[in-house]
Structure formats: structure tokens, C-alpha cells
Amino acid sequence: MKDIKALIFRLLHGKRKNARIFLSNFCMKIIFALKGIKCGKNISFNGITYFYRRPESSISIGDSCRFNSAKRSVTETLLYKPCSISTTRPGTVLKIGKNVGATSANIICVNQITIGNNTLIGANCIIIDSDMHHSDPYKRLERDIPAHPVDIGENVFLGFNCTVLKGVKIGANSVIGVNSVVLKNIPPNSIAMGNPCKVILRRKSK
Numbered sequence: 001m002k003d004i005k006a007l008i009f010r011l012l013h014g015k016r017k018n019a020r021i022f023l024s025n026f027c028m029k030i031i032f033a034l035k036g037i038k039c040g041k042n043i044s045f046n047g048i049t050y051f052y053r054r055p056e057s058s059i060s061i062g063d064s065c066r067f068n069s070a071k072r073s074v075t076e077t078l079l080y081k082p083c084s085i086s087t088t089r090p091g092t093v094l095k096i097g098k099n100v101g102a103t104s105a106n107i108i109c110v111n112q113i114t115i116g117n118n119t120l121i122g123a124n125c126i127i128i129d130s131d132m133h134h135s136d137p138y139k140r141l142e143r144d145i146p147a148h149p150v151d152i153g154e155n156v157f158l159g160f161n162c163t164v165l166k167g168v169k170i171g172a173n174s175v176i177g178v179n180s181v182v183l184k185n186i187p188p189n190s191i192a193m194g195n196p197c198k199v200i201l202r203r204k205s206k
Contacts, residue, residue: 017046020046020047020070021044021045021046024045024046024047024048024069024070025043025044025045027045027048028043028045028048028049031048031051032051035051035052035053036053037051037053037059037060037061038058038059038060038061039060039061040061040062040063040064040065040098041063041064042063042064043061043063043064043065043066043067044064044065044066044067045066045067045069046066046067046068046069046070047067047068047069047070047071047082048069048082049067049069049082049083049084049085050082050083050084050085050086051085051086052085052086052087053086053087054086054087054088054089054090054092055090056090056091057087057088057089057090057091057092057093057094057109058087058092058093058094058095059085059087059094059109060094060095060096061096061100062096062097062098062099062100062117063098063099064098064099065096065098065099065100065101065102066100066101066102067083067101067102067103067105068083068101068102068103068104068123069082069083069104070082081104081106081124082104083102083103083104083105083106083107084105084106084107084108085105085107086107086108086109087109087110088108088109088110089110089111089147092109092110092111092112093109093112093113093114094107094109094112094113095113095114095115096115097114097115097116097117097118097119097154098117098118099117099118100115100116100117100118100119100120100121101119101120101121102120102121102125103121103122103123103124103160104123104124104125105121105124105125105126105127106124106125106126106127106128107126107127107128108126108127108128108129108130108132109128109129110128110129110130110132110145110147111129111130111147111148111149111166112129112149112150113127113129113149113150113151113152114149114150114151114152115127115152116152116153116154116155116156116172117154117155118154118155119152119153119154119155119156119157119158120156120157120158121158122157122158122159122160122161122162122178123160123161124160124161125158125160125161125162125163125164126162126163126164127150127152127163127164128150128163128164128165128166129147129148129149129150129166129167130145130146130147130148130166131145131146131165131166132145133145134146146166147166148166148167149167150164150165150166150167150168150169151168151169151170152164152169152170153169153170153171153172153173153174153188154172154173155172155173156170156171156172156173156174156175156176157174157175157176158176159175159176159177159178159179159180159193160178160179161178161179162176162177162178162179162180162181162182163180163181163182164176164182165181165182165183168182168183168184168185168186169185169186170182170185170186171185171186171187171188171189171190172188172189173188173189173203173205174186174187174188174189174190174191174192175190175191175192176192176193176197177191177192177193177194177197178193179193179195180192180193180194180195180197181194181195181196181197182196182197183196183197184196184197186199187199187202188205189202189203189204189205190202190203191203
């Protein structure tokens with residue numbers, strides 16, 4: 001006999017999820033228009049994503065991107081927080097390519113962040129192109145904090161709880177293991193993990 005109780009609750013969960021996505025997409029279209037965020041077609045939001053665009057900065061999102069922000073947006077994962085995407089200085093450029101998926105991601109752009117097509121950002125990842133505070137204790141209250149571009153290539157997969165720091169370039173088709181802290185460049189077609197993140201395997205490109 002089939003597990004009727006589980007099937008019923010799965011059906012209810014699906015209906016509730018679809019309703020939440022419908023309402024989230026409606027609200028996010030209004031938010032995009034009000035905040036001047038460039039967006040492509042068929043972008044999907046499961047829960048409300050927080051966007052902050054500093055005046056004279058740019059946020060653009062490609063077609064068919066997906067953002068999971070609701071606590072129950074991923075059945076197997078209890079999210080800590082909604083997705084949060086922000087630019088903090090005039091002239092900042094944040095570009096998210098096509099078909100990018102993000103779950104509970106925190107992206108803070110001070111200089112420039114580029115995320116390639118078909119990249120997946122696992123739950124609770126942080127991508128930031130600045131330390132936000134100066135490493136010199138005597139300069140810690142200064143506003144002109146160094147920032148260096150972050151470039152995440154196409155078809156990259158960031159496992160959950162990863163942190164990508166300033167000046168890092170992650171090559172196309174690479175996988176970053178869970179809980180990794182990426183401090184240095186990762187070549188294309190690599191599997192890397194750890195704190196600090198290191199390459200453990202290179203795959204042949206097709």
C-alpha cells in the first residue's frame with residue numbers, strides 16, 4: 001500500500017510552494033522596478049530576496065535565474081536567512097548570468113562581482129569582494145577599504161556554507177566543496193575544498 005499520509009503532505013507542500021512563488025514573483029517585479037535593477041526573463045523567486053542598489057551602481061540578472069529565500073523553499077534544507085544581494089559604492093557592478101541558482105546566498109559587491117551562466121550557489125554561501133574593514137587597526141574606521149573584483153566562471157558549483165573572498169577568480173566547470181573559504185584563484189575544471197580552499201582534483205576539459 002502506498003504511503004497515503006506522506007503523499008497528501010507532499011501534495012500540500014507543493015501547492016503551498018507554488019502559491020509562495022507566485023506571490024514572490026509578483027512582489028519582486030515591483031521591487032525591481034522601484035530599485036532600478038536590470039532583470040531578464042523567467043526569473044523565479046521562492047520567498048522575498050533582499051536587494052539594495054547603491055545610487056550610480058548596477059545590478060543585472062540574466063534570464064531564468066532562481067532564488068530560494070523562504071525557510072522551507074528547499075525541502076531538505078532549513079535556510080538560515082533569505083538571499084541578500086547588495087552594492088555598496090557608486091560605480092559598483094554586479095552581474096549575474098543566465099540560469100543561475102542561489103539558495104540563501106549573501107552577495108556583497110563593493111567593486112565588481114561577475115557570476116557566470118549556469119552556476120549554482122549552495123545554501124548559505126557568501127560572496128564578497130572586500131574585507132569591509134581595513135586590516136590595519138589604525139585605518140579600521142576609514143571608508144576607503146580595498147576591494148578587488150570577484151569572477152566566478154560558467155557552470156561552477158559552490159557547495160553550501162562556502163565563502164568566496166576578494167580578488168578571487170574561479171574557473172569554469174569547477175566545484176567548491178562544502179564549508180570552503182576561497183582565498184586564491186581556482187583553475188577551470190577543478191574540484192577544490194578546505195579552509196583555505198585548495199585544488200584536490202583536476203578534470204580533463206571536454
